Amino acid sequence: xxxxxxxRDLLRQSAxxxxxxxxxxxxxxxxxxxxxxxxxxVGRFVYAGTPPERKKLKVDKDVExxxxxxxxxxxxxxxxxxxxxNLFVYVRTRKVDVCPExxxxxxxxxxxxxxxxxxxxxxxxIWFGKQEFYIVNSDPIAQNVAFSPLGDTPxxxxxxxxxxxxxxxxxxxxxxxxxxxxxxxxxVPIACNYHPWESAFVLPRDNPYAxxxxxxxxxxxxxxxxxxxxxQVWHERxxxxxxxxxxxxxxxxxxxxxxxxxxxxxxxxxxxEKN
Amino acid sequence: xxxxxxxxxxxxxxxxxxxxxxxxRPRKSVSAEQREAIAKMLQRLFGTPDxxxxxxxxxxxxxxxxxAAGPPGGDAQGNQRGLYRRHCVTCHGVTGDGAGPSAxxxxxYPRDFRRGVFKYTSTKAGIKPxxxxxxxTLTRGVAGTAxxxxxxxxxxxxxxxxxYVKYLSIRGQAxxxxxxxxxxxxxxxxxxxxxxxxxxxxxxxxSWEAPERNPELVxxxxxxxxxxxxxALAASIxxxxxxxxxxxxxxxxxxxxxxxxxxxxxxxxxDWNKPKKGVTPEQTAELERLYKLPIQRLRPRDFRQGxxxxxxxxxxxxxxxxxxxxxxxxxxxxxxxxxxxxxxMTSEDIWHVVDFVRSLSRK
Numbered sequence: 001x002x003x004x005x006x007x008r009d010l011l012r013q014s015a016x017x018x019x020x021x022x023x024x025x026x027x028x029x030x031x032x033x034x035x036x037x038x039x040x041x042v043g044r045f046v047y048a049g050t051p052p053e054r055k056k057l058k059v060d061k062d063v064e065x066x067x068x069x070x071x072x073x074x075x076x077x078x079x080x081x082x083x084x085x086n087l088f089v090y091v092r093t094r095k096v097d098v099c100p101e102x103x104x105x106x107x108x109x110x111x112x113x114x115x116x117x118x119x120x121x122x123x124x125x126i127w128f129g130k131q132e133f134y135i136v137n138s139d140p141i142a143q144n145v146a147f148s149p150l151g152d153t154p155x156x157x158x159x160x161x162x163x164x165x166x167x168x169x170x171x172x173x174x175x176x177x178x179x180x181x182x183x184x185x186x187x188v189p190i191a192c193n194y195h196p197w198e199s200a201f202v203l204p205r206d207n208p209y210a211x212x213x214x215x216x217x218x219x220x221x222x223x224x225x226x227x228x229x230x231x232q233v234w235h236e237r238x239x240x241x242x243x244x245x246x247x248x249x250x251x252x253x254x255x256x257x258x259x260x261x262x263x264x265x266x267x268x269x270x271x272x273e274k275n
Numbered sequence: 276x277x278x279x280x281x282x283x284x285x286x287x288x289x290x291x292x293x294x295x296x297x298x299x300r301p302r303k304s305v306s307a308e309q310r311e312a313i314a315k316m317l318q319r320l321f322g323t324p325d326x327x328x329x330x331x332x333x334x335x336x337x338x339x340x341x342x343a344a345g346p347p348g349g350d351a352q353g354n355q356r357g358l359y360r361r362h363c364v365t366c367h368g369v370t371g372d373g374a375g376p377s378a379x380x381x382x383x384y385p386r387d388f389r390r391g392v393f394k395y396t397s398t399k400a401g402i403k404p405x406x407x408x409x410x411x412t413l414t415r416g417v418a419g420t421a422x423x424x425x426x427x428x429x430x431x432x433x434x435x436x437x438x439y440v441k442y443l444s445i446r447g448q449a450x451x452x453x454x455x456x457x458x459x460x461x462x463x464x465x466x467x468x469x470x471x472x473x474x475x476x477x478x479x480x481x482s483w484e485a486p487e488r489n490p491e492l493v494x495x496x497x498x499x500x501x502x503x504x505x506x507a508l509a510a511s512i513x514x515x516x517x518x519x520x521x522x523x524x525x526x527x528x529x530x531x532x533x534x535x536x537x538x539x540x541x542x543x544x545x546d547w548n549k550p551k552k553g554v555t556p557e558q559t560a561e562l563e564r565l566y567k568l569p570i571q572r573l574r575p576r577d578f579r580q581g582x583x584x585x586x587x588x589x590x591x592x593x594x595x596x597x598x599x600x601x602x603x604x605x606x607x608x609x610x611x612x613x614x615x616x617x618x619x620m621t622s623e624d625i626w627h628v629v630d631f632v633r634s635l636s637r638k
Contacts, residue, residue, distance in 0.1 A: 061528075061539070061540075141522065142522055142523045142524075142525050142619070144525075144606075144608055146606070146608070148546060150451060150452075150455055151448065151451065151452055151455070151475070151478060151479070153401040153402075153482070153614075153615075154392065154401050154546075154603070154604075155400075155401060155615060155616070156400060156401075156601055156606075156607075156608040156609065156616075157400075157608065157615065157616040157617075158523070158524075158525070158608045158609070158610060158616070158618075158619050159617070159619075160523040160617075160619045161522045161523055172617075173523070173617040173618060173619045174617075175617065176615055176616050176617055177615060178615040179614075179615060181478070182474075182478065185455060185459060185460045186459070193540075193606035193608065194525060194528060194540075196542065248461075
C-alpha cells in the first residue's frame with residue numbers, strides 16, 4: 001500500500017515536472033526524476049533449434065494480383081541466428097502506473113497495412129485509449145479485415161481497391177480507423193474473408209506496456225513502473241508460451257530504475273508445437 | 276431415487292438450470308472451483324430459469340422477462356407465463372445456447388444468443404440489433420429455416436420474448452467475460468461483484484442500449500432511385516449488376532456471377548461454427564468434440580429462389596440493410612459506412628444492388 005502511494009506521489013511529481021518542462025525550464029531534473037521511478041525491460045528470445053522452413057501458402061484468390069508474391073506461413077518466424085520474432089510480451093499486472101512521458105511519445109496510431117496480399121505487420125500491440133488502429137489498403141484489389149475481440153464490437157471491414165492511377169484523390173474508402181473499447185488478455189486474430197491465407201494478430205491493452213519481439217528476437221518494454229510486475233508471453237502457435245520456468249508463459253520480475261535485462265531466453269522447439 | 280419418487284411423486288422433474296458455456300473447452304481445462312465460481316456469480320446476477328433477475332443498472336423490463344421465464348402457464352387474468360419454454364426452448368435451449376433438443380436436426384442451427392450477435396438487423400455493422408429487429412424476426416420467422424412466424428402472439432407476449440432473448444444474450448456475454456477472467460486469466464477467487472458488473476455486465480447492457488439511443492447507429496436508407504417505369508427499373512437493375520460484379524463489392528466471390536450462391540468461395544463458416552474448423556479434417560473432428568453441435572458450413576444465398584432469411588421488406592428495405600451492414604456473425608461484410616469502416620458503396624448504389632438481386636428471383 002505504501003509502495004503504491006509512494007509511486008503515485010512520484011508520478012504526480014514527475015507529471016508536475018513535465019508541466020514545468022513544457023514551460024521551458026528544468027529539463028534535466030525531469031530526466032532524473034523519471035529515471036528514478038521507471039525502468040526498461042529488455043531481452044531476446046531465441047529458438048533453440050534449426051530455423052523451420054516457412055511453408056508456401058495456397059494463394060488461389062485474386063491470383064492475377066497475389067500470385068506474383070511469395071506468400072509464406074508467418075506463424076513461426078525464426079531468424080537465421082535463431083532470433084524468435086512475433087512473441088507478444090506484456091505486463092499482466094492489472095492497473096499499473098503509466099509513465100506520463102509515454103502518453104506524449106507514443107505514436108498516435110498503429111497501422112495495419114494490406115500490402116502485397118498480406119497483412120503488415122503480422123503482429124502488433126495497441127494502447128487503445130491513446131492510439132488509434134488505422135487500417136489501410138495498399139493493393140489494387142479490395143480487402144477485407146475481420147476480427148471479433150471478446151466483449152467488444154466485432155469488425156468486418158471492406159476496403160476498396162487502390163485505383164491504377166497517379167491521382168491519390170481517386171483512392172477513396174481505402175482506409176478505416178477502428179476503435180477498441182476494452183483491453184484483451186490475449187491477442188485478437190485478424191482474418192481476411194477474401195484471402196484466407198492472410199492473418200495477423202492485434203493485442204489491445206489499457207497501458208503502453210505491451211510489445212512484440214522484433215525479427216532478431218529482441219524486445220524492449222520502456223519506462224515500466226519500478227517494483228514487482230508480472231509479465232505474460234504469448235505466441236500464436238501455442239497461446240501462452242508455457243516453459244518449465246514460466247508456467248503459462250508468466251514470469252514475475254522486480255523492475256529497477258534503468259535497464260533491466262532479461263538476457264537471452266532460449267525456447268525449445270517443442271514448446272512451440274501444438275499438443 | 277426411489278425415496279425421491281416417494282416423496283415428490285414420480286412425475287417430479289427438477290427445475291431447469293442454466294448450463295455453463297463450456298463450448299470449445301476441454302472439460303478438464305476448467306476446475307470444479309472455477310465452474311462453481313462462474314455459476315454462482317451468474318446466478319447471483321441473473322437468477323435461474325424459473326426466477327430470473329435483472330442485474331442493477333441493466334435496462335431490461337423485469338416484468339417482461341418474468342413473463343417469458345418459468346414454466347408455461349397463465350394466471351387467472353389470462354396473462355401468459357413461461358412463453359420462452361412454450362415457444363422457443365425446443366430449438367434454442369433453456370440457456371439460449373441454440374442447442375435445444377431438436378437443434379441437431381436443423382440446418383441452419385437455431386441461433387445461440389450467448390454471443391450477443393444477431394444476423395438480421397437494421398443497425399450498422401458491429402452494432403447490436405434494435406428490439407424492433409428481434410421483434411421483426413419473431414413476427415416474420417426466418418424464411419427457409421425452421422424458425423416459424425410468431426405473428427399470432429399478443430404484442431405484449433412478443434415484447435416479453437424479445438426482452439428474454441436480450442436477457443439471455445446479456446447473461447451469455449457476462450458469462451464469456453467470466454470465463455475470460457476466471458479460466459483464461461485465472462483471476463483470484465472469489466470474484467468481486469462490482470468489478471464483474473462494471474467490466475462484464477454493464478458494457479454488454481450498454482451495447483444493447485446504444486442503437487436505441489443513438490440514431491447514428493441505425494441505418495437510414497437514402498432516397499430510393501425511382502423505378503416506376505419498366506425502363507427505369509431495367510436501368511437500375513443493370514447498374515446493380517455492374518456494382519454486384521465490381522472489384523470493390525466482391526459479391527460474386529461467394530454468391531457467384533449468376534447469383535446462385537455458387538461463387539468460388541466455398542469454405543464459409545459463421546462465427547458460431549468457425550471455431551470448430553481445424554486445418555485438417557482430423558483437427559476439425561477433434562475440435563467438434565468440444566461442442567454440442569457438429570460443424571455446419573454456411574451456404575451463400577441463392578438469389579434465384581427469392582428466399583431471403585431476413586425478409587425483403589417494403590421496397591426491398593430489409594435487403595438494403597443486409598447489403599449495407601452485412602450479415603453479422605458471418606463472413607458477409609457490409610458495404611455501407613459504419614463506425615470504423617468507410618464503406619465502399621453509396622446509398623444509391625445499394626438500392627441498385629437491391630433491385631438487381633430481386634430481379635434474379637423474378638425470372
